[in-house]
Amino acid sequence: MSRMKKTVNIKGMHCASCVLNVEKSLKKVSGVKSAAVNLASEKATVEIDKTVTHEKLAKAVKDAGYDIEQEIDGSILNLKVLGMDNAHCIGIVGSALDKLDGIINKELLPTQKAKITYNPKKLDTARIQQVIKDSGYENFLDTESEDKEKKARDKETKTLKTKTYTALILALPLLYFAMGEHLGLPISQYIMQNMALIQFLITTPIILVGYEFYTKGIKSVIKAKTANMDTLVAVGTGSAYLYSLLAVFSGKTTDLFFEVAGILIAFILLGRYLEAKAKGKTSEAIKKLIGLQAKTAIIIRKGKELTVPIEQVVLGDIVIVKPGQKIPVDGTVISGHSSVDESMVSGEPIPVEKSKGSKVIGATINKTGSFKFKAEKIGADTFLAQVIKLVEEAQGSKAPIQRLADVIASYFVPVVVSIAIIASTIYFFINGFAFALSIFVAVLIIACPCALGLATPTAIIVGTGLGAQNGILYKNAESLQKAQKLNTIVFDKTGTITKGEPAVTDIVSLSARKQNEILQYAAICEKNSEHPLAEAILQAAKNKKITVDNPTKFISITGKGVQATYKNNQLLLGNTTLFKDKKITVDAQTTTKIDTLENNGKTVMLIAINKKLEGLIAVADTLKENSKNAIKALNDLGLQTIMITGDNQKTADVIAKQVGIDKVLAQVLPQDKAKKVKELQEQGSIVAMVGDGINDAVALTQSDVGIAIGSGTDVAIESGDIVLVKDDLQDVLTAIDLSKYTFKKIKQNLFWAFFYNVLGIPLAAGILYPFTGFLLSPIIAGGAMAFSSVSVVSNTLLMKKYKKPLV
Numbered sequence: 001m002s003r004m005k006k007t008v009n010i011k012g013m014h015c016a017s018c019v020l021n022v023e024k025s026l027k028k029v030s031g032v033k034s035a036a037v038n039l040a041s042e043k044a045t046v047e048i049d050k051t052v053t054h055e056k057l058a059k060a061v062k063d064a065g066y067d068i069e070q071e072i073d074g075s076i077l078n079l080k081v082l083g084m085d086n087a088h089c090i091g092i093v094g095s096a097l098d099k100l101d102g103i104i105n106k107e108l109l110p111t112q113k114a115k116i117t118y119n120p121k122k123l124d125t126a127r128i129q130q131v132i133k134d135s136g137y138e139n140f141l142d143t144e145s146e147d148k149e150k151k152a153r154d155k156e157t158k159t160l161k162t163k164t165y166t167a168l169i170l171a172l173p174l175l176y177f178a179m180g181e182h183l184g185l186p187i188s189q190y191i192m193q194n195m196a197l198i199q200f201l202i203t204t205p206i207i208l209v210g211y212e213f214y215t216k217g218i219k220s221v222i223k224a225k226t227a228n229m230d231t232l233v234a235v236g237t238g239s240a241y242l243y244s245l246l247a248v249f250s251g252k253t254t255d256l257f258f259e260v261a262g263i264l265i266a267f268i269l270l271g272r273y274l275e276a277k278a279k280g281k282t283s284e285a286i287k288k289l290i291g292l293q294a295k296t297a298i299i300i301r302k303g304k305e306l307t308v309p310i311e312q313v314v315l316g317d318i319v320i321v322k323p324g325q326k327i328p329v330d331g332t333v334i335s336g337h338s339s340v341d342e343s344m345v346s347g348e349p350i351p352v353e354k355s356k357g358s359k360v361i362g363a364t365i366n367k368t369g370s371f372k373f374k375a376e377k378i379g380a381d382t383f384l385a386q387v388i389k390l391v392e393e394a395q396g397s398k399a400p401i402q403r404l405a406d407v408i409a410s411y412f413v414p415v416v417v418s419i420a421i422i423a424s425t426i427y428f429f430i431n432g433f434a435f436a437l438s439i440f441v442a443v444l445i446i447a448c449p450c451a452l453g454l455a456t457p458t459a460i461i462v463g464t465g466l467g468a469q470n471g472i473l474y475k476n477a478e479s480l481q482k483a484q485k486l487n488t489i490v491f492d493k494t495g496t497i498t499k500g501e502p503a504v505t506d507i508v509s510l511s512a513r514k515q516n517e518i519l520q521y522a523a524i525c526e527k528n529s530e531h532p533l534a535e536a537i538l539q540a541a542k543n544k545k546i547t548v549d550n551p552t553k554f555i556s557i558t559g560k561g562v563q564a565t566y567k568n569n570q571l572l573l574g575n576t577t578l579f580k581d582k583k584i585t586v587d588a589q590t591t592t593k594i595d596t597l598e599n600n601g602k603t604v605m606l607i608a609i610n611k612k613l614e615g616l617i618a619v620a621d622t623l624k625e626n627s628k629n630a631i632k633a634l635n636d637l638g639l640q641t642i643m644i645t646g647d648n649q650k651t652a653d654v655i656a657k658q659v660g661i662d663k664v665l666a667q668v669l670p671q672d673k674a675k676k677v678k679e680l681q682e683q684g685s686i687v688a689m690v691g692d693g694i695n696d697a698v699a700l701t702q703s704d705v706g707i708a709i710g711s712g713t714d715v716a717i718e719s720g721d722i723v724l725v726k727d728d729l730q731d732v733l734t735a736i737d738l739s740k741y742t743f744k745k746i747k748q749n750l751f752w753a754f755f756y757n758v759l760g761i762p763l764a765a766g767i768l769y770p771f772t773g774f775l776l777s778p779i780i781a782g783g784a785m786a787f788s789s790v791s792v793v794s795n796t797l798l799m800k801k802y803k804k805p806l807v
Contacts, residue, residue, distance in 0.1 A: 003033060007045050007396055008057055009069040010037065011156070012216060014272065015229035016409030016453030018066065021220060025064035029056050036398045040457035040793075042153075045396035065219040065228075075311075077125050078142040079114040081132060086110055089137070096135035100128065113142060125311050141295065141309050153280055160273040164266070167206050171266035174202055174259040178779065196248050199258035207241060210265040214238060227413040229449055233268055235417070236444035237261040240778070243437055255434035257441070257778075264445055264782035271786025275450070278793035289388050289468065292344055292363040297328035300372075317375040321366045329362040329378045336371030340364050345383065345471060345725055390473050390723070394464040395457075399477035401746060402456040405753075409449050416447040416761065423765035438778060442764035446781035450789035451756060455749035458796040463742030466802055471725035472735045479721035482705050483739035488685040489634055489732065490665075490677060492696050493645035493652065496709055497631075497659055497729070498621040502532050504540035505602055506618035510590060516546055518615035522607050523548040525564045525573040529556060533603065536619045561605065572608040573617075584608050590616070601654030623658060630729035631659045633805065637736075640685070644668050644676060644699075673699035690732055707732060734804045745799055749792045756788050 010022055019037045022044060026035035031052040037044045046057065061068040084093055090108045097103050102122030107115040116128060132139045177195065180187045191198060207214075217234030221227055240257035247256055297313050298320040299306055305320060310328050313319065318334070321327055327340065339351035342364045351367050354360060360373050362382045379385065420443035428436035460477045467474050474480045494500045507515040523541035526534035527550055541548050551564035551571070560581070561574015572582060576594065579586055586594075586606065593616060597604045602618040631641050644665040645652045652666035665676050673689075677699050680687050689696065689703035692710060700706030700720055708720030710727030724731045764781050768774045 003047055003049050005045060005047055005393070006052075006057075007043050007392065008054070008061075010042050010044050010061060011067040011069065012212075013037070013039055013042060013066060015039070015449040016405060017226070017228035017413050017449050018220075018230075019453055020406060020410055021064045021226055021228060022061060022066055024226075025060040026057065029060050031056075036396060038396050038398075038457045038461075039453045040461050041395050043392075043396050045393065063223055065216055065223050075118055075120045077114075077116045077118060077128060077311075079116065079129065079132070079139045080142045081108075081112050081114050081137050081139045083137050084108065084110070084112050084114070092135055093132055093137060096131050097128070100131060103128075114139070125309055153276075157273070157276045157280065160269065160276055163209050164269045164273040167209050167262075167266035167269050170202050170206050170209075171263045174199060174262045175779075178259040178263065196244075196253045196256055196258075199256065199262075200245070200248060203241065203244075203258040203262035206262040206265050207237070210237075210269060213265070213268070227417065229413075232413060232416060232444045232447055233264075236441045236778075237264050240264075240437065240441050257434075257437065260438075260441060260778045263779050264441075267779070267782040267786045268445075271788075271790055274787075274790045275454075275793060278790060278797060281797055289344075289384065289391065292326075292384060294326040294328040294363060298322070298325075299375075311379075313375055313378055315375055315378060318372055319375055320370070320372055321360075322370050323366060323368055325366050327360050327362055327364050327366060327373075329375045330382045331360055331373040331376045333358045333360060333371050333373045336369060338369030338371050339367045341367055344469075387468060387473060390475065391464055391468045394474045394476050394480070395461045397460075397476040397478065399456055399460060399481045399746070401481060401743070401750075402477075405452050405456060405750065409452055412447070412449045412452070416443065419761060419765055420444050427766060427769075438775070439764070439766050442776050442778040442781040443761060445778055446760040446764040446776070446785050447757060450785075451753035451792045452750075454789055454792050454796075455753050456746050458793050459742050459746045459749060459799065462796055462799045463738060463745075466799065467735070467738055470731070470734060470738075470804060472731055472738065473723040473725070474735075475721050475723070479705055480739050480742060482686070483688070483722065483736050484743050486639065486686050486688045486705060486736060488640045488642065488680055488687045490642045490644055490680070490687055490689045490699075490703070491631075491661070491729075492673070492689075492691040492699075493643055493647065493655060494621060495692050496690055497623065497627045497643060497655065499624055500621065502536040502603075502619045503622050504536050504617060505620045505622065506597060506616070508593060508616040508618075509614070510616065511612070511614050513614055515615075516544060518607060518617065519544065520546050520548065521566070521569075521571055521609060521614070522573055522605070522617050524551050524566050525554075525562050525571045525607070527551060527564075528554045529562055533605065533619050534562075537617065570610050572611075573605055575605065579606050579608065579613070582608075582611070584611055584613055586613060599650075599654070601651045601658075621655075623655070624727065624729065626728050626730045628659045630733055631661060633730075633733050634736075635660060637733075639736075642680075644673055646670065670696075671698070674702040677702045688732075688736075690729070707735065737805045738802065741799070741802055745796055749795055752795070753788070753792060756784070760784060 013019060013022065016039065019039050022037045023035045026032055026044060026046055029052060031049045033047040035044060035046045058068045081093060084090060090110065093114070094106065094108055097106055097116065100123060102119040103116065104119060105117040118128060129139055176185065177187065177199065179185070213230050213233045217228065217230035220231055241261040244256040244258045294310055296307050297310050299308060299313060300318045300320065313329050319328060319331065333354050333356055335356060337355040340354050340360060342352050342361060344363060345361055354371065363384045377383070420440050423443060424436040424440035427439050460480065463480055464474050491497050507519055509515055509518050519537070519541055522537050523546065526537050527548055538548065549566065551566045553565035555563040557563060557574065557578060560578035561572070564571045572578065572584070576586060590613065594604050597618045602620040605617045605619070606613060607615050607617065634641055640663070641661045642663045642665060643652065643656050643661045646668060647666060649666040652664045656664045668676055673696060677687055677689055681704070687703045688705040688707055689699045690707045690709055691700055692708065700708060705722060706720045707722045707724060709724045709729070722735050724735065760781070763776045766775055
């Protein structure tokens with residue numbers, strides 16, 4: 001049965017335990033092969049078969065104690081409907097829409113806004129807008145409408161902000177009362193006499209503000225049969241509050257813990273609020289990509305220029321782009337010329353010249369000129385849409401290193417609860433109930449699986465986003481992790497190290513004729529040939545603006561060359577075998593020149609006019625501009641670089657020497673490249689294969705990390721683990737360097753998350769108290785816990801300062 005990947009948004013997760021709970025619940029659904037939940041992006045990526053519905057996934061998530069965003073079955077159109085500001089007008093527009101087949105849902109508001117969900121297979125936006133217009137209301141796209149995910153995240157942050165400020169304002173007097181006695185701060189006699197009642201009155205609203213800790217914590221235990229961070233907070237603060245409440249009703253006014261419960265909730269809410277703000281910043285790269293999309297396009301239909309929403313552009317439309325405008329979709333220029341800022345694709349700031357026949361990419365920015373182009377890729381097929389999809393999938397995947405955090409998280413909460421119970425029980429018999437309760441609360445509160453859960457996914461999100469900004473697309477988190485461990489890089493030669501297009505490198509005149517004249521006669525000979533070497537000669541003539549006439553006669557001599565007649569001149573162009581057959585003498589001096597050129601990996605053709613040898617033309621597959629520098633930089637990092645090619649050993653050695661590669665695998669057939677990669681792996685090498693993703697597909701798949709280079713706008717290459725948009729080997733170095741940088745941050749994050757818990761939990765459990773009298777206050781424990789996850793996310797955000805290596 002065919003499988004597909006589906007991404008859903010999860011609400012209410014706060015720690016690594018939450019992630020495991022959701023994953024476990026999703027994996028129990030029949031038809032779900034795998035489930036990976038990302039805490040930082042709050043998304044779950046599930047691999048499912050056709051029997052799995054959104055409702056089944058939603059039920060599984062809810063059973064685990066969390067919420068899932070409702071799936072929209074169709075496309076959404078946001079409109080500003082002028083004049084629709086009362087119930088009567090809403091009724092008219094609603095009635096008009098009801099007559100259309102394909103309207104799934106509609107939200108019509110008196111603020112003149114309409115949100116219409118429709119089936120794109122039955123309706124298009126133009127038809128919907130026309131029906132509303134026909135009912136008497138002008139309308140246009142509401143470009144101010146934000147994407148649903150951003151709205152949900154902003155709403156969550158705003159709610160947290162309100163709760164945090166409310167809790168902090170109420171917690172300040174509690175903090176004053178708690179610390180005042182120890183610091184000698186003035187507190188009135190009346191307050192001292194009624195302290196228990198006052199603390200109860202202040203703490204209770206704080207508990208109500210933080211009610212979700214209790215509902216989610218208890219729901220997790222009851223429904224998912226497991227505990228999470230909310231459970232620890234609920235048990236810790238709840239026990240402190242309930243004990244104090246019972247003590248007050250029993251007439252006790254000392255050793256109460258109201259302030260502990262209230263201040264802890266306030267601190268934890270503050271930590272969650274700061275964490276939510278920081279988490280939002282980790283996904284800025286993908287938000288920027290989404291924000292790059294053009295909203296409208298100018299197209300020509302029936303001879304008229306029309307400005308339409310980008311959704312209404314269809315394949316084959318002629319699109320006009322004016323100076324300063326965004327190019328709406330992908331296509332090919334048919335007239336005009338301009339320079340285009342493609343930095344969002346390649347990261348390079350220098351504009352690219354465009355003229356007839358040039359490919360243009362949607363969301364890039366036109367600079368100076370105007371041009372027309374034919375729309376060839378729209379909607380989900382555009383380059384930008386493919387990039388967004390790839391980046392989202394990579395950000396939703398899990399790196400192998402995260403499995404360690406997941407394993408620890410699965411045992412974390414039960415272990416912490418056990419430590420809290422054991423430590424508090426011991427101190428109950430030594431120091432009494434109040435002291436033991438303080439220990440119990442401190443241990444539960446200081447424990448923080450949040451930092452552990454955020455350490456890896458936040459760095460993955462920022463790392464993959466940085467890659468996308470530089471034209472480097474990691475297919476998943478595993479490829480991002482593997483790239484930093486590589487020790488061997490295998491390069492395909494043709495089209496990877498070299499341009500893959502033969503070019504004329506040398507023109508040698510052996511007579512009084514000038515080089516351009518030699519080239520002209522050679523181009524006339526090759527005018528009707530389809531051989532790759534002929535293309536190189538004709539292109540060289542074109543570059544030099546040399547007129548190339550048609551020969552009057554043309555004969556192709558297979559494997560040797562061509563023979564032609566031009567203006568009564570007999571022309572002969574080919575290899576030494578052809579000249580030997582035609583009994584044209586090649587002297588020793590010329591033979592030496594030919595040998596020198598061939599020793600440099602070039603193919604040499606001789607040209608004779610009327611049986612007299614006139615010159616030599618050398619053709620070679622030339623190096624790409626940055627190949628030499630990139631390979632030197634990789635060698636300097638201590639990586640082994642290898643070139644693999646179907647060429648003969650002599651030619652391959654020449655190219656390898658030019659770029660600084662020591663090991664060459666020559667005369668390897670395309671189907672045998674994967675075998676050579678496997679042999680290297682069997683020798684213990686961790687291998688990256690760099691190729692074009694099509695001809696080298698099998699070898700790329702066999703390698704530990706397949707790097708598909710020069711994909712241009714075709715980023716959906718199945719065989720590449722990493723896809724490089726630009727045709728530049730320097731990006732291989734950047735891909736490896738960014739991987740190392742990302743995992744350096746992940747290791748830092750994991751260290752601090754582990755170090756914090758390993759140090760904090762024993763201190764909270766009172767391990768030093770018998771020797772030094774030091775005991776960690778529950779309030780200090782709460783503050784430390786609140787800021788631990790914030791510190792991890794903040795460390796990740798420092799990644800935005802990353803600078804790619806210079807070569």
